[in-house]
Amino acid sequence: MKRSIQRPTPGSLTFFSSSMASPKKKLQGLVAATITPMTEHGEINFSVIGQYVDYLVEEQGVKNIFVNGTTGEGLSLSVSERRQVAEAWVAKGRNKLDQVVIHVGALSLKDSQELAQHAAEIGADGIAVIAPFFLKPWNKDALINFLKEVAAAAPTLPFYYYHIPALTGVKIRAEELLDGIQDKIPTFQGLKFSDTDLLDFGQCVDQNRQQQFAFLFGVDEQLLSALVMGATGAVVPITTWEKRQTRCWRLSNERTSLQP
Numbered sequence: 001m002k003r004s005i006q007r008p009t010p011g012s013l014t015f016f017s018s019s020m021a022s023p024k025k026k027l028q029g030l031v032a033a034t035i036t037p038m039t040e041h042g043e044i045n046f047s048v049i050g051q052y053v054d055y056l057v058e059e060q061g062v063k064n065i066f067v068n069g070t071t072g073e074g075l076s077l078s079v080s081e082r083r084q085v086a087e088a089w090v091a092k093g094r095n096k097l098d099q100v101v102i103h104v105g106a107l108s109l110k111d112s113q114e115l116a117q118h119a120a121e122i123g124a125d126g127i128a129v130i131a132p133f134f135l136k137p138w139n140k141d142a143l144i145n146f147l148k149e150v151a152a153a154a155p156t157l158p159f160y161y162y163h164i165p166a167l168t169g170v171k172i173r174a175e176e177l178l179d180g181i182q183d184k185i186p187t188f189q190g191l192k193f194s195d196t197d198l199l200d201f202g203q204c205v206d207q208n209r210q211q212q213f214a215f216l217f218g219v220d221e222q223l224l225s226a227l228v229m230g231a232t233g234a235v236v237p238i239t240t241w242e243k244r245q246t247r248c249w250r251l252s253n254e255r256t257s258l259q260p
């Protein structure tokens with residue numbers, strides 16, 4: 001079923017799905033950063049995603065997920081694989097999960113737009129985007145322009161900026177980025193903050209109290225501090241699934257084999 005979600009307005013607490021006529025809650029609490037299960041041959045193991053959903057919901061009580069992010073190694077997958085993984089999570093999570101947010105960031109704007117549009121088509125509940133990290137945006141406006149173009153490809157979906165400067169190398173402070181962001185990206189709904197700069201995080205929260213954004217923290221070691229400062233949730237890997245199921249294992253294995 002295709003959903004159309006009303007654009008958020010500053011101060012609104014919820015999105016409403018017009019076709020379902022039920023309020024869609026703000027993304028908050030624990031959000032599971034899902035791994036991408038792999039077979040021993042390094043192919044995606046779609047067959048266990050249904051069990052993974054059940055594990056999260058029934059054993060961990062977690063009903064929101066963040067797919068194809070860092071933990072899911074989205075940037076190590078092909079676009080085709082990312083589409084299939086997103087589809088699998090949305091399909092297996094139907095009527096079980098509350099929200100499925102798909103990370104659609106990519107170096108190529110076109111790939112990112114394709115993934116954003118695809119997320120909307122399959123009925124995901126939101127998209128998140130990191131800063132491009134090879135040829136990098138040189139200032140706030142360049143980064144906003146990139147994010148805006150991606151968000152525009154999925155104009156019905158809540159949009160989250162995924163701030164992870166240690167991995168992207170893009171050091172633009174999140175607080176600076178958030179200043180006036182809904183004027184540029186009307187679907188902007190929150191920040192996934194994966195950095196240890198708590199001053200920046202605190203300023204993001206303080207300066208946007210009127211906006212009711214989701215402030216999702218992504219550094220487990222500082223989560224308690226972030227909650228005190230106003231984090232509304234956290235994106236964390238919640239899994240007993242063996243890391244060796246993931247491509248991370250395959251990559252590190254390859255790296256090992258390259259060493260003399």
Ligand SMILES: CC(=O)N[C@@H]([C@@H](O)[C@H](O)[C@H](O)CO)[C@@H](O)CC(=O)C(=O)O
Pocket residue numbers: 033034066069070071072194217218219220221235236237
């Ligand atoms: C870079 C990374 O993997 N960060 C983790 C943290 O939970 C992280 O593992 C933890 O803080 C340990 O350093 C989460 O934020 C994962 C995450 O949000 C993602 O997979 O996108």
